[in-house]
Amino acid sequence: MRAIRGELLHFLGDPAERGADAVEHFPDGLLIVREGLVAEAGPAAALLAKLPADARIDDRRGRLILPGxxxxxxxxxxxxxxxxxxxxxxxxxxxxxxxxxxxxxxxxxxxxxxxxxxxxxxxxxxxxxxxxxxxxxxxxxxxxxxxxxxxxxxxxxxxxxxxxxxxxxxxxxxxxxxxxxxxxxxxxxxxxxxxxxxxxxxxxxxxxxxxxxxxxxxxxxxxxxxxxxxxxxxxxxxxxxxxxxxxxxxxxxxxxxxxxxxxxxxxxxxxxxxxxxxxxxxxxxxxxxxxxxxxxxxxxxxxxxxxxxxxxxxxxxxxxxxxxxxxxxxxxxxxxxxxxxxxxxxxxxxxxxxxxxxxxxLYLDDRIGSFAPGREADFVVLDPTATPLLARRSAACGTLAERLFVLMMLGDDRAVAETWVMGEPAWRRP
Missing domain, CATH: 3.20.20.140 (Metal-dependent hydrolases)
Known part of the structure; x- marks a missing residue:
């Protein structure tokens, strides 16, 4: 088992159909991974107490974590x-x-x-x-x-x-x-x-x-x-x-x-x-x-x-x-x-x-694409301060929607800090 702490964001459905109910967002979240699969995702305050004493916690606070x-x-x-x-x-x-x-x-x-x-x-x-x-x-x-x-x-x-x-x-x-x-x-x-x-x-x-x-x-x-x-x-x-x-x-x-x-x-x-x-x-x-x-x-x-x-x-x-x-x-x-x-x-x-x-x-939403329990633990760690302009613009954002829009419009490969596959690091920016 290992856990990754940071700002978690994933989707429960299509925002065009379900609006805000489609978005699950934990500003200080914890993603718990067991044997390459998502065991649980939620607020860090509630989930940290569930971890065994020897669980490894990777701290990525200040970064945004989404499914791969x-x-x-x-x-x-x-x-x-x-x-x-x-x-x-x-x-x-x-x-x-x-x-x-x-x-x-x-x-x-x-x-x-x-x-x-x-x-x-x-x-x-x-x-x-x-x-x-x-x-x-x-x-x-x-x-x-x-x-x-x-x-x-x-x-x-x-x-x-x-x-x-x-x-x-x-x-x-x-x-x-x-x-x-x-x-x-x-x-x-x-x-x-x-x-x-x-x-x-x-x-x-x-x-x-x-x-x-x-x-x-x-x-x-x-x-x-x-x-x-x-x-x-x-x-x-x-x-x-x-x-x-x-x-x-x-x-x-x-x-x-x-x-x-x-x-x-x-x-x-x-x-x-x-x-x-x-x-x-x-x-x-x-x-x-x-x-x-x-x-x-x-x-x-x-x-x-x-x-x-x-x-x-x-x-x-x-x-x-x-x-x-x-x-x-x-x-x-x-x-x-x-x-x-x-x-x-x-x-x-x-x-x-x-x-x-x-x-x-691709008919794979039962295996990938979200942090629902049992999904394969593929995720990307995004850095909203990856470039000076991105950092400056992100700091002025007041809502999650605005931060995501800025990341989408100003971000590129430099904003990808890490990529994880099946719960293990597969690539990290030097």
């Missing part, structure tokens, strides 16, 4: 092309993505990038992520190996592409299916790892590969499916040409059995209300990726319409078109995207989306 961040869409293989300028989605794929992903045929390169990638997630307070590797089996093995050693919760799977991509990344439909089955058998449920069937997007898979991907999703209990959806207008038009019989881009995925609980679709910018209602009805989730949508000029996500339809929504950094591993930076851009769309994002709702909301979108 949940990134619902990110590309490990694109780490080395973050901040590459020029072009919108389809041009960016041709110019940057395909060439860098080619290098992951080399297991040594895949391992080196995966090690850096997982460390970078932890350095930014992210403890759970839904991750894209490449078509290469080595890229999946390297990512899962790196995450397993760090005891992180990672959802990933081999990317499937059998058309409309360079020959050096194109595979046979049958080969991609066979490798996916082997990887599921080897990795799904090992440690905290979970497998995701990963057709890159409908344009790069033949109807036969899309059908087999949907079959994999149906045949293996508890696995995930992740893909891209309606990110860019030119992409949407291309899908219409490739699948002329489909009602919409979303309908392509549904026709091949790829909608349901634990299916996660990134972007979802150019959808109509019928699409949103269908996602809600099937239990599919959206990943809101503000920094990449702005960087590639893709469009503005409509959170209000997603909420009205009842769709599950999480936040994705979408590195490398996304411009930061930091969930704080990503939330700041989410606020701006919604401002441009005539909507608002309260700070409490933003941090909910980055924690419990992300967990709910």
């Amino acid at each position: 961040f949940v990134d619902t869409h990110i590309h490990c293989a694109q780490t080395d092309i973050i901040a590459s300028p020029g072009g919108q989605l389809l041009e960016w794929l041709d110019r940057y993505t395909w060439p860098v992903e080619r290098r992951f045929a080399d297991p040594a390169h895949a391992t080196e990038v995966a090690e850096f990638f997982c460390d970078e997630l932890l350095r930014n307070g992210t403890t759970t992520a839904a991750v894209y590797p490449t078509v290469h089996r080595a890229s999946v093995e390297a990512l899962f190996e790196a995450a397993l050693r760090r005891r992180m919760r990672v959802i990933s799977g081999k990317v499937l592409m059998d058309r409309n991509c360079p020959a050096f990344l194109c595979e046979s439909c049958e080969g991609g299916h066979a490798e996916s089955v082997a990887l599921i058998e080897r990795w799904h449920g090992r440690g905290r790892l979970l497998y995701a069937v990963t057709p890159r997007f409908a344009a790069t898979s033949t109807p036969q590969q899309m059908r087999l991907a949907g079959q994999l999703f149906a045949d293996h209990a508890g696995i995930y499916l992740q893909s891209h959806l309606a990110e860019n207008r030119a992409e949407v038009a291309w899908i219409r040409e490739l699948y002329p019989d489909a009602r919409s881009y979303l309908d392509v995925y549904e026709r091949y059995g790829q909608l349901g609980p634990r299916s996660v679709f990134a972007h979802c910018v150019w959808l109509d209300d019928a699409d949103r209602r269908r996602m809600a009805a099937t239990g599919a989730a959206m990943s809101f990726c503000p920094t990449s949508n702005l960087f590639l000029g893709s469009g503005l996500f409509d959170l209000a319409q997603a909420d009205a339809a009842g769709v599950r929504v999480g936040i994705g950094t979408d590195v490398g078109a996304g411009t930061s591993f930091s969930m704080l930076r990503t939330l700041a851009e989410a606020y701006k995207v919604l401002q441009l769309n005539g909507q608002s994002l309260a700070a409490e709702r933003a941090f909910y989306l980055a924690t419990l909301g992300g967990a709910r979108s």
Whole structure:
């Protein structure tokens, strides 16, 4: 057993639905961890007396402790092309993505990038992520190996592409299916790892590969499916040409059995209300990726319409078109995207989306995303004095909501003092 003392904040529900009742806040709190799981969280004055005499107490007073961040869409293989300028989605794929992903045929390169990638997630307070590797089996093995050693919760799977991509990344439909089955058998449920069937997007898979991907999703209990959806207008038009019989881009995925609980679709910018209602009805989730949508000029996500339809929504950094591993930076851009769309994002709702909301979108809220008893003890320790400006502005705040908003707008990786995984320190700022 060990205990961490500091300012605790987590969510019991969505603040947009439950208001103040969704927020549980202990200005002087104690988080008690036993065997990697949350035993209890509450006011320090009441809980300190419950501790055995030999319990270890880590004092983090003056710091804000939240559940670890949940990134619902990110590309490990694109780490080395973050901040590459020029072009919108389809041009960016041709110019940057395909060439860098080619290098992951080399297991040594895949391992080196995966090690850096997982460390970078932890350095930014992210403890759970839904991750894209490449078509290469080595890229999946390297990512899962790196995450397993760090005891992180990672959802990933081999990317499937059998058309409309360079020959050096194109595979046979049958080969991609066979490798996916082997990887599921080897990795799904090992440690905290979970497998995701990963057709890159409908344009790069033949109807036969899309059908087999949907079959994999149906045949293996508890696995995930992740893909891209309606990110860019030119992409949407291309899908219409490739699948002329489909009602919409979303309908392509549904026709091949790829909608349901634990299916996660990134972007979802150019959808109509019928699409949103269908996602809600099937239990599919959206990943809101503000920094990449702005960087590639893709469009503005409509959170209000997603909420009205009842769709599950999480936040994705979408590195490398996304411009930061930091969930704080990503939330700041989410606020701006919604401002441009005539909507608002309260700070409490933003941090909910980055924690419990992300967990709910991945159907993992019974295991992560809060400090409820029995949850895995993943958490991030944030320093509101990490920079002179952040310290000065935070000192002038009168409410929790204002402090969270300042942290969201001015914070970045420097505000992450520590990241803990399963009740043990996984990263500390020097």
